[in-house]
Amino acid sequence: MTGGVEVPTHWYNVLAERGIELPPERAADPSPAVGGGLSAAVPKALVRQNMPLRPWVEIPEPVREAYREWRPTPLVRLRRLEAALGTEARLYMKYEAGNVAGSHKYLTALAQAYYYAEAGVRTLVTSSAAGQWGTAVAAAAARFDLRCVVHMVPGSFDRKPGRRAVMELLGAEVLRGAESAPGGARGTALSDVMSEAMKRAGETEAGRWILGGSEPFAILHSTVIGAETREQLAGLGEDGDPVLIGYLGGGKNVGGLGLPFLADGGEAAIVPVESSSYPVLTRGAYRYDARDRAGHGSQAKMYTLGSGYAGAPIQAEGMRYHAAPRLFSELRAREMVRPEAYDEKPVFDSARLLLRTEGHLPSAEAAYAVHAACEMAGRPENAGRPLVFCLSDHGHYDGDAYRAYLDARLAGRSPDDSEIA
Template sequence: MTSAIPVPTRWYNVLAERGIELPEERAADRTPNTKGGLSAAVPKALVRQNMPLKPWVDIPGPVQEAYREWRPTPLIRLRRLEAALGTSARIYMKYEAGNVAGSHKFLTALAQAYYYAEAGVRTLVTSSAAGQWGTAVAAAAARFDLQCVVHMVPGSYDRKPGRRAAMELLGAEVLRGAQSAPHKQSAPHEQPASHTRPHEQPASHTRDDRSTSLSDVMSEAMERAGRTEGGRWILGGSEPFAILHSTVIGAEARDQLAAAGEDQAPVLIGYLGGGKNVGGLGLPFLAEGHDATIVPVESSSYPVLTRGHYRYDARDRAGHGSQAKMYTLGSAFAGAPIQAEGMRYHAAPKLFSALHAQGMLQPEAYDEKPVFDSARLLLRTEGHLPSAEAAYAVHAACELACRPEQAERPVVFCLSDHGHYDGDAYRAYLDDQLAGRAPDDDEIT
């Protein structure tokens, strides 16, 4: 269900369509940040895309050209999964893993790399949890002739050598993050640090690798970018402009559902993470007054939307960046070491936080074991292995499709990343070694 559907030439801005002003960010000292929380080093085009200026934003020609190499992506009716579940609901999968990065994250990585290259930046520095984002940035940097440095969560660095190898094959320098990486010589273009680097701390000061989360490696990546000549930290994993770039997914899906004869408002599902896959799929269905149910799915071990507090908080553990108003468990929150590294973050994206505060989302949270049960069922019935993160969307689709109130509506989930590098996660599931655990109220407080 792809050939007759054109590749979108515009991105959708829900802020403009719905007249939403995001709360102003503030600096770490709690003073207002007059630049909207973004560094002056962020290209102006990206800053403007974080504002409610116009509902549709033209995609630059070089980015459109890159998109057309693998888009439109298929929307697949999963009839065998429906039969296995015994549901009369119609379940569709929007498959976003068929590109060089193996992930939906390539959409915004390409756009950001283009804008940074146009601004004269030479090196992109980023942080990555499970490695999908790092792979996407590495591939985008290679396309636009940029250097790339990826700080990777140590648990993933050790347990996912396939993703690390892919990044290195694409030309990226990949560092084992968060205080426990071995000493590494500075690159020629790198300025010497004026203080001890986080990843050179003595072993006695390191955190347990499995408790290290994206918040920790974000702090390192920011510090590295600040001392790299011609380098910039790509913060766009959860920025509104990153979600905007991902709306190509939903724009295609709207046309594909219409071509399939679906005229009921759909249920649209994706794991939360940085919000790109569920926002990319779901938000275009709100355009021009259309209605849909958008379901961000999270781990019960990191229940940011379902149990978090809507307040200002730091984005990273060290507090290097500005504070944003988000649903948060607290930047010092240390949750269970779940297999879905990309969901081990203390807060929801600020755009999704604002949408949830207005009652526009219906979040769900699930434990690890049933999530992996559903991923296994998808593999057995339809032959697709999702990433540990995308497995949450699979499970939510299975659960919601079996609820009577959804019987007449199409249930659409985004299979945003393949699980070909997640053998360690599925091995832990098969060996009954999953460590997910819902926090108690005191831990969140």
């Protein structure tokens, strides 16, 4: 359902609306920093978007022009899934995979590429786990005539040649991350390749490293998702407070969907979903920690399991990270979000059910949002209530993950307290 909905003209800044100032970052070295720890090379427009200045930030026309090529995106009522679950809740899917990147991540990649190009940057260097973020940056760089270098987690580099090929077709140089742990490629996580990408960016003329996957401004750029969803639900006569669900990762899909429902004093249940193998919001500690394993970047206050934490090699590479985004960490501390954590096997069961009933195959990461919606639909307090999940990325390149599921080779497990301590 998209009829009558326009592409939003503004992004929503929850920091300004709710008067939230995030704890300042701490520099890992004496190099100068601005904007609470961001590199001085980050465009000032992005730095300002990390601050509680204005509740609504105008979208530059070149970025909005790109958005109009695939937006507004559909909001779909999932009646067959409801019937299969036997639920009285109303299940909706906000479908964000219908663009060149196959992911919601294209929203902020376009915005960041625009601002970096305006600032005179010529090469974007980034790190990517499952490959969605790398593909989004590659596509955005191509649109704004920038070079792109992607450092990819070796497990994904080896197992997802299709996604790698798309990045290269878009003009990106894709590099396989170095092995960093016993047991081969599956032992290397996103924090390792982040370190490599930072180092490469520092050695590249007119090059900049983009952390943007989890920065508050990246979540802000994603709020067109929720702004559209509010209008679509209203057009369907859904006037109750919805439950808004997305996998945690960098916070863009669940924040982009859920945060606009807090505008103008609104109330909504925002549910970030994580893996029980990486339970950062549900079992982590809120403290300062390094963003990457090598400690090259600044330290931020966030819910963390420790930068040295090595969890199980789950299929959802984009969720294999030791900490939660800064913004969602603060929202969690203020009890403004309600995190849930689930094991890998039932998550894939729900993804399979969605495919069989509605014909949509989610990515290994987005499957967590699907499962949370299915689980929460069975809770008595949600009877007759709209539940909306963000299908943020398609699973067309995740055949290896679903093959492991079908062959009973999933390796996810919950850490015990001693591992987290």
